[in-house]
Amino acid sequence: MYQKTVRLISPVNGELYAERPLINDDALDDALTLSRRVQTAWAKVPLNERIAYCRKALEHLKKHDTDIVKELAWQMGRPVRSGGENSPLEERFNYMSGIAGRALAPLTEEYSDRVRRYISRVPHGVVLVIAPWNYPYLTACNAIFPALISGNTVVLKHAVQTLLVGERLQQAFDASGIPAGVFQNLVLDHAQTEKIISSRRVNFVNFTGSVYAGQVIERAAAGQFIGVGLELGGKDPAYVCEDADIEKTAEMLIDGAFFNSGQCCCGIERIYAAKPVYEKFLEKCVSLTKSYVLGNPLEQATTIGPMAQARYAEGVRKQISAAVSAGARTLIDPALFPADKPGSAYVAPQIVVDVSHDMEIMTEENFGPVVGIMPVSSDAEAIKLMNDSHYGLTASVWTSDMARAERIGEELDTGTIFMNRCDYVDPALCWTGCKDTGRGVTMSEIGFHQLTRPKSHHLRKF
Template sequence: MSALTCISPVDNQVFATREPVSIEVARAMIRQGKTAGKAWAQRPLSERRDIVMAAIHRLGTEKDDAANEMAHMMGRPIHQFFEFNGCLERATYMASVAEEALAPIIIENSLQFERRIEKEPRGLVLIVAPWNYPYLTTINSLVPALISGNAVLMKHATQTLLVGERLERVFKQAGLPDGVLQNIYLDHETSSALISEGHFGFVNFTGSVGGGKAMEHAAAGTFTPVGTELGGKDPAYVMDDADMDAAVAALMDGAFFNAGQCCCGIERIYVHETRYEEFIEKAVAEVLRLKLGNPFDKDTTIGPMANVRFANEIRQQIAEAVEAGAKLHIPASAFPLDDGAAYLAPQLLTDVTHDMRIMQEESFGPVVAVMKVGSDEEAVRLMNDSSFGLTVSLWGQDAERVAHLGKMLETGTVFMNRCDYLDPAICWTGCKDTGHGVTLSILGYNALTRPKSFHLRKN
């Protein structure tokens, strides 16, 4: 069994190595989790909630160390490590709605009958987290899973190998009983085998479409529910009445923050023909203000991609688009630190078509393509011309117009005059190849619990 090795994109050196556990050890951890989870579920909701929130606050005290560690593991500039702010915001909201979300639904409570629907924890939840935002994506499911009385087995990506250790430690320090939350190191084959054996009450996976298919394939026939969030090719539409300065600033940040390595990052932009030239001029100027560099440099605004092969995939998509007629707007000379490896210069393309991979396949890197459109109808048609459906960002002054367009869009979230944000009060979900998971909001508790009906005849 090969070791799991995190190669830092900063210097291409080994940063961390861990040995994956055998399937026998994994099964023992599963048994421990199930046993611990039964006792945990019997604890009052208020106790479970208090312990979880204590852990989240404890996690916040380690943000400087975590930022340093994350910069080494996946290259995000150290001063852009905002994940713990999001963790606190999301956890606080999910804790605040827990009592409402988990309350029984009372149908009747009379002298003759008591009829109600209760919500029980699913048991042992497997969370498989991605490397791009490993704390935030874990918290989305971890907090409601624990608050609702589940035990959790947590597997993190090799690129962010050490995140699970930190999470397990702070939750234990906050008083979470042994076995309720366990970090585990697994290879893909063992992960699939464990799922196919039906050990889990729920599997939550965030990652690639291929990874999501592997999870669903492993769970086939076990009746294990699987929640998936598999990325996107998120579009934006800049209308004829948009605040252009605000649109450009937000959309370029949405496209290039974290080197574009965000499932809801902006990858396609459609601009009304009356504002197209203005948008391109201002967008190019905004991109040229970015600084590619070492993530430990305080002036760096875009660090290396997490892995050389990710960067090379972007280079290939760009090269194919240019070969097919696309125009590059960012000269190579503007970003001399592009080393042909993990450090990749940001790029903006025009003269693109939907026949190009750059407009169809997820890029997940620092590149954005822009197209001119003549009408709202054309913009909607092009935005829907995608196998993904996570978020859409619409820019204009008329909320009624935006809402009308939003109803026609095949997406999980419609944003107006903002992008690349998760509101914990609104469910995070998608459609098509983005997957069908639901996290956050009061609905986020539904996947992590199962209904049990009581029909009690008293006399």
């Protein structure tokens, strides 16, 4: 009997890199039943022991980092010189495991011999994590580790583009000695995933991905009364004030726009620069962009690799072309990047000017190595333009005046406001969004609260 498979096409050479069979219906039913059956016992394992299992899994991943970095280059195109995701992964794990006792502790109102009133944090049960390919370890583990530490069991459905990441995570948890069924990586298609959600086989869904897919998940969960955490698209803006350090600002914003070939949920996609510094800022940005090396991500000289799929690169090219047809100008000659070839996943980094919000390049997510830059006359104009988006993940203000940054930040509709930094997840602060970016929350104490539910206790003696 033919078994359907999923195929991972490498952006490096456009060839098949991995292929795996989808789980069949009987095996899927067994996996979900096991996950639910072992959850109660897992929740009773002491907190420090749950953390220890997760730490052992993390240590296993670290031991295999060299192989993992190469696999990531083959799977989604990130240059090997960028390294893997171990450093930020360990930073987030250390912080979240360190605050777990406090975050999951009961909130006590009264505790005496005669009356005890408190609110405890109770795990949801089975958590389905649907992870994306762009930061395949980080985004998955942002939910996996806190979910397990909280006493949930986890079912992981990873993106096809990073198929081997799910397997690596399964190997890591198996090596940790964690009880069978507490963590399971399953190869699923979209129809199977929707069915799991709509049949209430899980208690909470954590998803990172597109707005469209988030809408599909919400519809599947409708009427099931299960929690859904969604981190969706972004069109993250930056505002460069006239008192900004132009050298450092340009360096960080160009990195924020082009790192990982621009395939970052919080990558910089549009910049508004104060008119007095606009030309100087633009000149520095162009110089930095020309220094990039586009090519095979397995070569150490490469600083920007292919996008994850050729169709994503084609979408970026079309957005640039549409902007130019509407009157915009590109500042980077693609001839400087010989690897950029139409139809391939390799696309040169690009800066576009003379843009407006009548162009999709300034309003719709491109998720690629292109950034539009506009001059602005005032804080008020910058705020208006930054808010002119149906996304809301992060926004950054570049200035030497913290009070000014705070004042501007208060008026921005966004999940996170940065001053003099971008494209960064601080585990002490909740990672969240607004508008079409969704309503997910990971990191910080609030991240633990999303993966648990409150339970009130009112006990008294006569």
